[in-house]
Amino acid sequence: MNEGTAMKSGASTASRAVIFFSLTLAAIFAQAQDTDLRSYRLGSTASWSEAVSVGVKELALSSPATPDEMDALIGEAEEIAARFGISVYREIDLLVTDLFPDDVAKDKHVLMLYQPPTLEKYMALKQRKAELIKAGEYADKAREDIARGFGRLLSYPDAIIDQKLIDRGIKLSGRPSFNGVWKSPTISLDDARWHIQDVACRNGCSEVSYEYFRDLLSDPANDDTSVFDLYGDTQEFNRKYVSSLIRPTTLQSWANYDAANDAALDCTPQGDGLQHQISAPPAIKIEHSGDRITITYEYWNAVRTIYLDGRSLPDELELSRLGYSIGQLDGNTLVVTTDRLTPSQISLGGNKFYLSEGAQFIERYTLSENGERMDILWNVIDPVNLRGPYTGKMSWLQAPGWVLDKWSCEAITGEF
């Protein structure tokens, strides 16, 4: 479910196709225990041959087989590949990189399915690795580049390569990456990297109250005052700040609002606005591939696409819950502008109101130097209701090895 407005491109279609083929083969492999292994391997050779022949993958690998198994397989595999007009190379010493476990093809042979000149590229990569090892320079970025080179030959999107490296505990060199699964304070309270103010603002604070709280904590005069009490002061400060930001007419219209009328969502996300989607605590996954970034949220299984190709916000588009997002990368910061949002209820400092139809969000995702932390600031721009932009803040940490869970929802109906 992509609740933003999606646009297809060759690159993303190819990525999806790679994933589709991979999943298909994984499914086949899962059943392979009950299947003749040779037939399975030849079947997957046909699938990968087609993927390579139509340009979905530049290079495909068979599953590793013992030398004897490969001897019995290769003749027919070559015939299958030839039917698709692609080449086969029997690799007896597969390039080992940080993409896969070191022993993934240990003592086994692999068939490489490719179209020229891919084999030359692969061999050059292998040669480069050997040279680096010989020079004692196979480390850090050079080592990562070998893995990336291999991943790109396999037509993996950069986001997938990042994810595979992160999941294997590899610290990415160079520019920090947004790619990966991220965890909020709420679901990782024990992580010692969280600041006190992060925990307090785990569901999002205004930026000014975050800084106010941080300043209170850093003032030695407050050492004898509990964190809880300082946070109480901060909340009071925030209430005044937000009240001064919200237009009197908006405040007045909600003065007599009954919370019983709050949006009550029966396992459907409608009515749950962008701010809550951004700041909800379940894990998120970011994938940067080419000219777009995809953010997948566990919360509601929502998916946002952020276009980085320089396009403008379209004038004529239906309003949607998560709107239409365009973005720019500026060093370690991703700036996202979102428009065309369905008016939804928002809560700022305990004040609730409905955003106007023209409301806009500008989000800034900033990575720390080591890439482990991501701070998000979001501006809510709604001149109808606010005298100026409201800026919210919360933070996330990289969560290597985590995978997103599916948001399975079960509404209560007719109970009690």
Add this chain to the structure above:
Amino acid sequence: MNVIRKFMLVAASLLVPVIVIAHHNAASHYLLDQKITVKGVVTEFRLINPHARIYFDVTDKDGNVEKWLGEGNASSVLRRRDWKDDSLKPGDEITITGSPARDGGNKLDWESIVLADGTELRGGNTKAGELEQQLRELDKRPRRPEAKE
């Protein structure tokens, strides 16, 4: 007060059968500025979204059994905090504190649960109480080294 409140709610629920058709925002269903405490025995625990649920029986002094429902945080949050499908089991005796239902039904938005052996579980959807506990724990941590980024 809690006992009185409880029986007022029970009485109200008997007089006005209520069907709850939607769930998410706690404020729409619960009186978040009020608290009640109820003792009961778990009949079912469901670790699900949008809110975990505890079904439990409450027996009054005359031996009458009432069915109750407690709602907590989302499964997506609790599972990351090591809650499991069997974190509460049928037969577990619990003392559960939370915000009562607006409609007077036998429901609460739980803030804390105390088991028979004194173990306290949190995991509630009502953030205030849990946040207070966590902020008080943060008093043990140094403030200055981390105060400025």
